[in-house]
Amino acid sequence: MLDALINFVSEVLELLGGVSDLTVKSIRSLRDIKKIPGPLLEQMNNFGVNSVPIVLFTSVFTGMVTAIQIAYQIRDYAPLDLLGAGVAKMVMMELGPVLTALVIAGRMGAGIAAELGTMRVTEQIDALECMAIDPIRYLVLPRILSGIIMVPILTVLAITVAITGAAFVSNVVVDLDYTTFFQGIKLYFVPKDLYGGLIKSIFFGLIVSLMGSYYGYYAKGGATGVGKATTQAVVSSSLLILLMDYVLGVFLFGK
Amino acid sequence: MIEIRDIRKRLGDKEVLKGISLTINEGETVAILGRSGMGKSVLLKHIVGLMKPDSGQVIVDGVDITRVKRKKLFEIRRLFGFVFQNSALFDSFTVWKNVALPLIEAGYDIETIDMRVKKVLSMVNLEGTEDLYPAELSGGMMKRVGIARALVGDPKYLLYDEPTAGLDPVIADRINDQILYLKEYLKKTAVVVTHDLRSALKISDKIALLTDGVIVTFIRKEEIFQVEHPEMRQFLKASGLS
Numbered sequence: 213m214l215d216a217l218i219n220f221v222s223e224v225l226e227l228l229g230g231v232s233d234l235t236v237k238s239i240r241s242l243r244d245i246k247k248i249p250g251p252l253l254e255q256m257n258n259f260g261v262n263s264v265p266i267v268l269f270t271s272v273f274t275g276m277v278t279a280i281q282i283a284y285q286i287r288d289y290a291p292l293d294l295l296g297a298g299v300a301k302m303v304m305m306e307l308g309p310v311l312t313a314l315v316i317a318g319r320m321g322a323g324i325a326a327e328l329g330t331m332r333v334t335e336q337i338d339a340l341e342c343m344a345i346d347p348i349r350y351l352v353l354p355r356i357l358s359g360i361i362m363v364p365i366l367t368v369l370a371i372t373v374a375i376t377g378a379a380f381v382s383n384v385v386v387d388l389d390y391t392t393f394f395q396g397i398k399l400y401f402v403p404k405d406l407y408g409g410l411i412k413s414i415f416f417g418l419i420v421s422l423m424g425s426y427y428g429y430y431a432k433g434g435a436t437g438v439g440k441a442t443t444q445a446v447v448s449s450s451l452l453i454l455l456m457d458y459v460l461g462v463f464l465f466g467k
Numbered sequence: 468m469i470e471i472r473d474i475r476k477r478l479g480d481k482e483v484l485k486g487i488s489l490t491i492n493e494g495e496t497v498a499i500l501g502r503s504g505m506g507k508s509v510l511l512k513h514i515v516g517l518m519k520p521d522s523g524q525v526i527v528d529g530v531d532i533t534r535v536k537r538k539k540l541f542e543i544r545r546l547f548g549f550v551f552q553n554s555a556l557f558d559s560f561t562v563w564k565n566v567a568l569p570l571i572e573a574g575y576d577i578e579t580i581d582m583r584v585k586k587v588l589s590m591v592n593l594e595g596t597e598d599l600y601p602a603e604l605s606g607g608m609m610k611r612v613g614i615a616r617a618l619v620g621d622p623k624y625l626l627y628d629e630p631t632a633g634l635d636p637v638i639a640d641r642i643n644d645q646i647l648y649l650k651e652y653l654k655k656t657a658v659v660v661t662h663d664l665r666s667a668l669k670i671s672d673k674i675a676l677l678t679d680g681v682i683v684t685f686i687r688k689e690e691i692f693q694v695e696h697p698e699m700r701q702f703l704k705a706s707g708l709s
């Protein structure tokens with residue numbers, strides 16, 4: 213029992229140490245700033261192209277089901293004019309950022325871990341080192357930066373699509389016209405709802421790309437090791453996203 | 468000159484290198500012979516600072532690379548070309564970009580790079596493969612791209628990790644010829660890690676036998692038949708040489 217606890221604590225500390233170390237090295241490698249744009253654009257493109265379809269799919273259904281749920285819950289107590297506002301707030305503050313991040317953790321987090329892990333176990337990372345190319349600057353930094361940049365962009369996309377989907381079902385299923393739906397959003401719109409959601413998504417982007425990079429970069433033990441790294445990246449980033457969502461939720465919207 | 472002085476390295480719960488000393492003089496090709504799992508790759512990685520010893524020194528042209536800052540280490544690495552066991556080519560890049568990458572990153576202009584890439588590709592007889600991807604190459608071709616990539620920065624030292632492993636005997640012999648050519652015409656200093664005694668005899672001047680984390684003999688290759696160590700006798704026997 214005590215053994216297990218000690219093991220768990222030391223593993224968590226090791227993880228924290230490793231992740232901080234990788235973060236510090238990445239920040240240091242920012243010094244070579246003129247060499248960053250090329251790989252960064254490549255990664256942003258990679259992130260975008262790979263993630264847009266699944267983000268669209270997730271968010272349109274999230275928006276539609278949220279509209280139906282809220283309509284069902286409020287119909288006996290409040291005017292349906294509030295429906296747009298309710299949906300928009302849910303989607304901007306919580307569902308947009310969190311679901312986008314979780315989907316991207318499965319898509320890009322896994323992708324980064326698998327790619328870097330393969331490069332590690334096939335000695336491609338050693339090869340970069342031998343060419344006097346800093347692998348952190350060349351591989352890790354562009355991935356982390358593109359996560360921080362692309363996840364908020366994809367979140368904005370998700371929010372927009374979700375609200376559109378919600379407006380559509382409100383019209384078709386609940387019989388609420390588009391004007392009323394969007395006026396409801398406008399009337400109760402607080403900029404902080406949107407900013408708050410986007411601040412969350414920046415952190416989520418960091419979590420996904422950092423955890424993917426960490427597990428991939430330090431993968432060992434051949435194909436099995438890469439598989440393990442991929443799973444660990446997805447699981448840990450999903451858990452951290454939920455944890456961070458709570459922390460930021462308290463911090464941003466807690467009072 | 469590369470001087471390895473009494474290096475020790477523990478990995479996991481195993482002491483892989485137990486005090487290794489070895490000197491490689493300019494112009495020499497030294498083969499490090501040993502069965503697999505004996506720590507040959509680990510030793511080679513210490514020479515370019517991909518691994519750091521727990522104790523001991525690795526001195527390259529008078530500089531102890533176990534003690535230098537990362538920036539200086541990167542400078543010293545430009546003296547080396549490293550040919551990895553499984554080639555370690557970047558699978559998302561073409562042959563051209565694989566070979567060109569060190570020069571691109573060092574900031575050379577594109578014409579210089581292209582000339583240099585074409586030149587090293589022709590040295591390894593791979594003209595016209597520039598636009599292929601690693602997945603489209605045979606094992607022997609991948610090895611040669613790996614050699615071309617190691618050569619592109621015109622390094623002083625070449626390090627080969629099992630250059631003939633996993634190749635059929637004909638192709639393996641062609642790689643040996645390649646290494647010999649680079650040694651004789653470009654006068655490169657080289658360290659070749661191998662478990663193939665015939666290949667070691669063909670391409671090297673000296674042979675070091677690595678067993679259980681120590682170098683048990685280090686001889687000129689002509690002296691090979693006088694070595695009494697049982698491990699060497701076994702290598703000779705297994706290669707049909709005694």
Ligand SMILES: Nc1ncnc2c1ncn2[C@@H]1O[C@H](COP(=O)(O)OP(=O)(O)O)[C@@H](O)[C@H]1O
Pocket residue numbers: 478479481483501502503504505506507508509510
């Ligand atoms: N990064 C590592 N972590 C732990 N053990 C390692 C590592 N690299 C090599 N080893 C172990 O060190 C020993 C020597 O490995 P290696 O140098 O690859 O042998 P070889 O002579 O076949 O090249 C092996 O037992 C291997 O399992």
Ligand SMILES: [Mg+2]
Pocket residue numbers: 507508509552628629
């Ligand atoms: Mg090896």
